[in-house]
Amino acid sequence: MAKESLKTSFDKLIYLDSEFISAKYEEIRGVTPSTEFTKIEGLRGQISIPIISSGIHTQETRKFKVSSLQMWKKINTELYKYPQLKITNFVNYQGTKIGWLDGKFSFGIWNEKVNNNSYENFELDSEGLRVALLTTPEYLSAGFSMLSTASIAIKSNIGIPVNILAKIMWFAENVQTYVACPYLIIEK
Incomplete structure:
Protein backbone atom coordinates (compact mmCIF):
# COMPACT_ATOMS: atom_id res chain seq x y z
CA MET A 1 0.00 0.00 0.00
CA ALA A 2 1.45 3.34 -0.99
CA LYS A 3 2.10 6.00 1.65
CA GLU A 4 -0.30 8.40 -0.06
CA SER A 5 -3.04 5.87 0.72
CA LEU A 6 -2.57 6.70 4.39
CA LYS A 7 -3.91 10.18 3.70
CA THR A 8 -7.39 8.89 2.88
CA SER A 9 -10.25 11.23 3.49
CA PHE A 10 -13.97 11.02 3.82
CA ASP A 11 -14.29 12.30 0.24
CA LYS A 12 -12.67 9.09 -1.09
CA LEU A 13 -14.60 6.72 1.17
CA ILE A 14 -17.12 4.47 -0.60
CA TYR A 15 -17.73 1.83 2.07
CA LEU A 16 -16.97 1.62 5.80
CA ASP A 17 -18.03 -1.46 7.77
CA SER A 18 -18.62 0.06 11.20
CA GLU A 19 -18.79 -3.36 12.92
CA PHE A 20 -15.33 -4.30 11.65
CA ILE A 21 -13.87 -0.84 12.35
CA SER A 22 -15.19 -0.72 15.93
CA ALA A 23 -13.92 -4.25 16.66
CA LYS A 24 -10.46 -3.44 15.22
CA TYR A 25 -10.43 -0.11 17.08
CA GLU A 26 -11.16 -1.95 20.33
CA GLU A 27 -8.45 -4.53 19.57
CA ILE A 28 -5.75 -2.08 18.40
CA ARG A 29 -6.36 0.81 20.81
CA GLY A 30 -7.40 -1.31 23.80
CA VAL A 31 -10.47 0.85 24.31
CA THR A 32 -13.37 -0.95 25.89
CA PRO A 33 -16.77 0.31 24.79
CA SER A 34 -19.72 0.58 27.10
CA THR A 35 -21.87 -2.44 26.35
CA GLU A 36 -25.60 -2.97 26.74
CA PHE A 37 -27.52 -6.20 26.37
CA THR A 38 -31.06 -5.80 25.12
CA LYS A 39 -33.68 -8.55 25.19
CA ILE A 40 -35.86 -8.36 22.10
CA GLU A 41 -39.09 -10.30 21.77
CA GLY A 42 -40.78 -11.04 18.48
CA LEU A 43 -44.19 -12.30 19.59
CA ARG A 44 -46.54 -10.16 17.42
CA GLY A 45 -49.18 -9.46 20.05
CA GLN A 46 -49.43 -13.03 21.29
CA ILE A 47 -49.70 -13.96 24.95
CA SER A 48 -46.23 -14.33 26.39
CA ILE A 49 -45.40 -16.80 29.10
CA PRO A 50 -41.76 -16.09 30.06
CA ILE A 51 -40.72 -19.72 30.48
CA ILE A 52 -42.02 -20.86 27.10
CA SER A 53 -41.77 -17.69 24.99
CA SER A 54 -40.23 -18.15 21.58
CA GLY A 55 -38.69 -15.55 19.34
CA ILE A 56 -36.66 -13.96 22.13
CA HIS A 57 -33.02 -13.16 21.62
CA THR A 58 -30.40 -10.95 23.20
CA GLN A 59 -28.61 -8.28 21.21
CA GLU A 60 -25.32 -6.69 22.23
CA THR A 61 -24.96 -2.97 21.62
CA ARG A 62 -21.50 -1.46 21.87
CA LYS A 63 -21.11 2.29 22.34
CA PHE A 64 -17.92 4.29 21.84
CA LYS A 65 -17.25 7.94 22.55
CA VAL A 66 -15.99 8.40 18.97
CA SER A 67 -17.70 7.79 15.63
CA SER A 68 -16.81 5.03 13.16
CA LEU A 69 -15.19 7.63 10.94
CA GLN A 70 -12.99 8.87 13.80
CA MET A 71 -12.09 5.28 14.71
CA TRP A 72 -11.10 4.58 11.11
CA LYS A 73 -8.86 7.63 11.00
CA ASN A 89 -3.61 -17.31 -4.95
CA PHE A 90 -6.89 -17.94 -3.11
CA VAL A 91 -7.84 -21.62 -2.84
CA ASN A 92 -11.26 -22.94 -1.79
CA TYR A 93 -11.56 -25.06 1.36
CA GLN A 94 -8.38 -23.67 2.93
CA GLY A 95 -10.01 -20.87 4.95
CA THR A 96 -10.65 -17.22 4.31
CA LYS A 97 -8.06 -14.50 3.66
CA ILE A 98 -8.13 -10.86 4.74
CA GLY A 99 -6.13 -8.25 2.89
CA TRP A 100 -6.07 -5.47 0.34
CA LEU A 101 -7.31 -5.86 -3.23
CA ASP A 102 -6.95 -3.35 -6.04
CA GLY A 103 -9.34 -3.08 -8.91
CA LYS A 104 -12.35 -1.36 -10.34
CA PHE A 105 -15.49 -1.05 -8.24
CA SER A 106 -18.56 -1.79 -10.36
CA PHE A 107 -22.08 -3.12 -10.32
CA GLY A 108 -22.83 -6.62 -11.52
CA ILE A 109 -26.06 -8.10 -12.81
CA TRP A 110 -26.44 -11.85 -12.77
CA ASN A 111 -29.12 -13.52 -14.87
CA GLU A 112 -30.40 -16.94 -13.94
CA LYS A 113 -31.17 -18.89 -17.12
CA VAL A 114 -33.51 -21.43 -15.54
CA ASN A 115 -35.98 -19.10 -13.77
CA ASN A 116 -35.25 -15.85 -15.62
CA ASN A 117 -34.43 -14.15 -12.31
CA SER A 118 -31.76 -11.50 -12.18
CA TYR A 119 -29.62 -10.50 -9.22
CA GLU A 120 -27.61 -7.34 -8.73
CA ASN A 121 -24.64 -6.73 -6.50
CA PHE A 122 -21.53 -4.63 -6.18
CA GLU A 123 -18.41 -6.28 -7.48
CA LEU A 124 -14.72 -5.72 -7.99
CA ASP A 125 -12.84 -6.35 -11.21
CA SER A 126 -9.43 -7.39 -9.90
CA GLU A 127 -6.71 -8.82 -12.13
CA GLY A 128 -9.37 -9.38 -14.81
CA LEU A 129 -11.40 -11.55 -12.42
CA ARG A 130 -14.77 -10.84 -10.82
CA VAL A 131 -15.21 -10.57 -7.07
CA ALA A 132 -18.81 -10.40 -5.85
CA LEU A 133 -18.98 -8.08 -2.83
CA LEU A 134 -21.40 -8.95 -0.03
CA THR A 135 -22.21 -5.44 1.15
CA THR A 136 -24.47 -3.97 3.82
CA PRO A 137 -26.37 -0.97 2.38
CA GLU A 138 -25.99 1.10 5.58
CA TYR A 139 -22.20 1.01 5.26
CA LEU A 140 -22.15 2.59 1.79
CA SER A 141 -21.39 6.29 1.40
CA ALA A 142 -24.11 8.68 0.31
CA GLY A 143 -25.27 8.01 -3.22
CA PHE A 144 -23.81 4.53 -3.56
CA SER A 145 -26.56 2.96 -1.45
CA MET A 146 -29.11 4.29 -3.94
CA LEU A 147 -27.62 2.29 -6.82
CA SER A 148 -29.52 -0.86 -5.92
CA THR A 149 -32.84 0.87 -6.65
CA ALA A 150 -31.62 3.01 -9.57
CA SER A 151 -32.46 2.44 -13.22
CA ILE A 152 -30.38 -0.10 -15.12
CA ALA A 153 -29.54 2.71 -17.56
CA ILE A 154 -27.33 4.52 -15.01
CA LYS A 167 -12.19 -10.98 3.49
CA ILE A 168 -12.16 -13.38 0.53
CA TYR A 183 -14.58 -3.83 5.22
CA LEU A 184 -13.29 -0.66 3.54
CA ILE A 185 -13.61 0.56 -0.02
CA ILE A 186 -11.53 3.64 -0.79
CA GLU A 187 -11.34 5.39 -4.13
CA LYS A 188 -7.77 5.68 -5.45
Whole structure:
Protein backbone atom coordinates (compact mmCIF):
# COMPACT_ATOMS: atom_id res chain seq x y z
CA MET A 1 0.00 0.00 0.00
CA ALA A 2 1.45 3.34 -0.99
CA LYS A 3 2.10 6.00 1.65
CA GLU A 4 -0.30 8.40 -0.06
CA SER A 5 -3.04 5.87 0.72
CA LEU A 6 -2.57 6.70 4.39
CA LYS A 7 -3.91 10.18 3.70
CA THR A 8 -7.39 8.89 2.88
CA SER A 9 -10.25 11.23 3.49
CA PHE A 10 -13.97 11.02 3.82
CA ASP A 11 -14.29 12.30 0.24
CA LYS A 12 -12.67 9.09 -1.09
CA LEU A 13 -14.60 6.72 1.17
CA ILE A 14 -17.12 4.47 -0.60
CA TYR A 15 -17.73 1.83 2.07
CA LEU A 16 -16.97 1.62 5.80
CA ASP A 17 -18.03 -1.46 7.77
CA SER A 18 -18.62 0.06 11.20
CA GLU A 19 -18.79 -3.36 12.92
CA PHE A 20 -15.33 -4.30 11.65
CA ILE A 21 -13.87 -0.84 12.35
CA SER A 22 -15.19 -0.72 15.93
CA ALA A 23 -13.92 -4.25 16.66
CA LYS A 24 -10.46 -3.44 15.22
CA TYR A 25 -10.43 -0.11 17.08
CA GLU A 26 -11.16 -1.95 20.33
CA GLU A 27 -8.45 -4.53 19.57
CA ILE A 28 -5.75 -2.08 18.40
CA ARG A 29 -6.36 0.81 20.81
CA GLY A 30 -7.40 -1.31 23.80
CA VAL A 31 -10.47 0.85 24.31
CA THR A 32 -13.37 -0.95 25.89
CA PRO A 33 -16.77 0.31 24.79
CA SER A 34 -19.72 0.58 27.10
CA THR A 35 -21.87 -2.44 26.35
CA GLU A 36 -25.60 -2.97 26.74
CA PHE A 37 -27.52 -6.20 26.37
CA THR A 38 -31.06 -5.80 25.12
CA LYS A 39 -33.68 -8.55 25.19
CA ILE A 40 -35.86 -8.36 22.10
CA GLU A 41 -39.09 -10.30 21.77
CA GLY A 42 -40.78 -11.04 18.48
CA LEU A 43 -44.19 -12.30 19.59
CA ARG A 44 -46.54 -10.16 17.42
CA GLY A 45 -49.18 -9.46 20.05
CA GLN A 46 -49.43 -13.03 21.29
CA ILE A 47 -49.70 -13.96 24.95
CA SER A 48 -46.23 -14.33 26.39
CA ILE A 49 -45.40 -16.80 29.10
CA PRO A 50 -41.76 -16.09 30.06
CA ILE A 51 -40.72 -19.72 30.48
CA ILE A 52 -42.02 -20.86 27.10
CA SER A 53 -41.77 -17.69 24.99
CA SER A 54 -40.23 -18.15 21.58
CA GLY A 55 -38.69 -15.55 19.34
CA ILE A 56 -36.66 -13.96 22.13
CA HIS A 57 -33.02 -13.16 21.62
CA THR A 58 -30.40 -10.95 23.20
CA GLN A 59 -28.61 -8.28 21.21
CA GLU A 60 -25.32 -6.69 22.23
CA THR A 61 -24.96 -2.97 21.62
CA ARG A 62 -21.50 -1.46 21.87
CA LYS A 63 -21.11 2.29 22.34
CA PHE A 64 -17.92 4.29 21.84
CA LYS A 65 -17.25 7.94 22.55
CA VAL A 66 -15.99 8.40 18.97
CA SER A 67 -17.70 7.79 15.63
CA SER A 68 -16.81 5.03 13.16
CA LEU A 69 -15.19 7.63 10.94
CA GLN A 70 -12.99 8.87 13.80
CA MET A 71 -12.09 5.28 14.71
CA TRP A 72 -11.10 4.58 11.11
CA LYS A 73 -8.86 7.63 11.00
CA LYS A 74 -7.20 6.65 14.31
CA ILE A 75 -6.42 3.07 13.22
CA ASN A 76 -5.91 3.72 9.51
CA THR A 77 -2.14 3.11 9.62
CA GLU A 78 -2.66 -0.24 11.35
CA LEU A 79 -5.19 -1.35 8.73
CA TYR A 80 -2.62 -0.84 5.97
CA LYS A 81 -0.51 -3.54 7.60
CA TYR A 82 -2.84 -6.17 6.15
CA PRO A 83 -1.14 -7.82 3.15
CA GLN A 84 -1.79 -7.02 -0.49
CA LEU A 85 -3.63 -10.08 -1.80
CA LYS A 86 -3.23 -11.68 -5.18
CA ILE A 87 -6.70 -13.02 -5.89
CA THR A 88 -5.47 -15.92 -8.00
CA ASN A 89 -3.61 -17.31 -4.95
CA PHE A 90 -6.89 -17.94 -3.11
CA VAL A 91 -7.84 -21.62 -2.84
CA ASN A 92 -11.26 -22.94 -1.79
CA TYR A 93 -11.56 -25.06 1.36
CA GLN A 94 -8.38 -23.67 2.93
CA GLY A 95 -10.01 -20.87 4.95
CA THR A 96 -10.65 -17.22 4.31
CA LYS A 97 -8.06 -14.50 3.66
CA ILE A 98 -8.13 -10.86 4.74
CA GLY A 99 -6.13 -8.25 2.89
CA TRP A 100 -6.07 -5.47 0.34
CA LEU A 101 -7.31 -5.86 -3.23
CA ASP A 102 -6.95 -3.35 -6.04
CA GLY A 103 -9.34 -3.08 -8.91
CA LYS A 104 -12.35 -1.36 -10.34
CA PHE A 105 -15.49 -1.05 -8.24
CA SER A 106 -18.56 -1.79 -10.36
CA PHE A 107 -22.08 -3.12 -10.32
CA GLY A 108 -22.83 -6.62 -11.52
CA ILE A 109 -26.06 -8.10 -12.81
CA TRP A 110 -26.44 -11.85 -12.77
CA ASN A 111 -29.12 -13.52 -14.87
CA GLU A 112 -30.40 -16.94 -13.94
CA LYS A 113 -31.17 -18.89 -17.12
CA VAL A 114 -33.51 -21.43 -15.54
CA ASN A 115 -35.98 -19.10 -13.77
CA ASN A 116 -35.25 -15.85 -15.62
CA ASN A 117 -34.43 -14.15 -12.31
CA SER A 118 -31.76 -11.50 -12.18
CA TYR A 119 -29.62 -10.50 -9.22
CA GLU A 120 -27.61 -7.34 -8.73
CA ASN A 121 -24.64 -6.73 -6.50
CA PHE A 122 -21.53 -4.63 -6.18
CA GLU A 123 -18.41 -6.28 -7.48
CA LEU A 124 -14.72 -5.72 -7.99
CA ASP A 125 -12.84 -6.35 -11.21
CA SER A 126 -9.43 -7.39 -9.90
CA GLU A 127 -6.71 -8.82 -12.13
CA GLY A 128 -9.37 -9.38 -14.81
CA LEU A 129 -11.40 -11.55 -12.42
CA ARG A 130 -14.77 -10.84 -10.82
CA VAL A 131 -15.21 -10.57 -7.07
CA ALA A 132 -18.81 -10.40 -5.85
CA LEU A 133 -18.98 -8.08 -2.83
CA LEU A 134 -21.40 -8.95 -0.03
CA THR A 135 -22.21 -5.44 1.15
CA THR A 136 -24.47 -3.97 3.82
CA PRO A 137 -26.37 -0.97 2.38
CA GLU A 138 -25.99 1.10 5.58
CA TYR A 139 -22.20 1.01 5.26
CA LEU A 140 -22.15 2.59 1.79
CA SER A 141 -21.39 6.29 1.40
CA ALA A 142 -24.11 8.68 0.31
CA GLY A 143 -25.27 8.01 -3.22
CA PHE A 144 -23.81 4.53 -3.56
CA SER A 145 -26.56 2.96 -1.45
CA MET A 146 -29.11 4.29 -3.94
CA LEU A 147 -27.62 2.29 -6.82
CA SER A 148 -29.52 -0.86 -5.92
CA THR A 149 -32.84 0.87 -6.65
CA ALA A 150 -31.62 3.01 -9.57
CA SER A 151 -32.46 2.44 -13.22
CA ILE A 152 -30.38 -0.10 -15.12
CA ALA A 153 -29.54 2.71 -17.56
CA ILE A 154 -27.33 4.52 -15.01
CA LYS A 155 -25.71 1.36 -13.64
CA SER A 156 -23.62 0.82 -16.75
CA ASN A 157 -20.05 2.04 -17.11
CA ILE A 158 -19.29 2.03 -13.39
CA GLY A 159 -15.58 1.36 -12.99
CA ILE A 160 -14.13 3.33 -10.09
CA PRO A 161 -10.46 2.53 -9.27
CA VAL A 162 -10.35 1.45 -5.62
CA ASN A 163 -8.40 -0.19 -2.83
CA ILE A 164 -10.53 -2.63 -0.86
CA LEU A 165 -9.81 -4.22 2.49
CA ALA A 166 -11.84 -7.41 2.34
CA LYS A 167 -12.19 -10.98 3.49
CA ILE A 168 -12.16 -13.38 0.53
CA MET A 169 -14.42 -16.24 1.53
CA TRP A 170 -14.75 -18.60 -1.44
CA PHE A 171 -14.57 -19.05 -5.19
CA ALA A 172 -17.96 -19.85 -6.74
CA GLU A 173 -16.89 -22.24 -9.49
CA ASN A 174 -20.28 -22.41 -11.24
CA VAL A 175 -20.13 -18.67 -12.05
CA GLN A 176 -16.33 -18.24 -11.98
CA THR A 177 -16.48 -15.53 -9.30
CA TYR A 178 -14.74 -14.96 -6.00
CA VAL A 179 -16.97 -13.90 -3.10
CA ALA A 180 -15.73 -11.39 -0.54
CA CYS A 181 -16.97 -9.32 2.37
CA PRO A 182 -15.60 -5.76 2.11
CA TYR A 183 -14.58 -3.83 5.22
CA LEU A 184 -13.29 -0.66 3.54
CA ILE A 185 -13.61 0.56 -0.02
CA ILE A 186 -11.53 3.64 -0.79
CA GLU A 187 -11.34 5.39 -4.13
CA LYS A 188 -7.77 5.68 -5.45
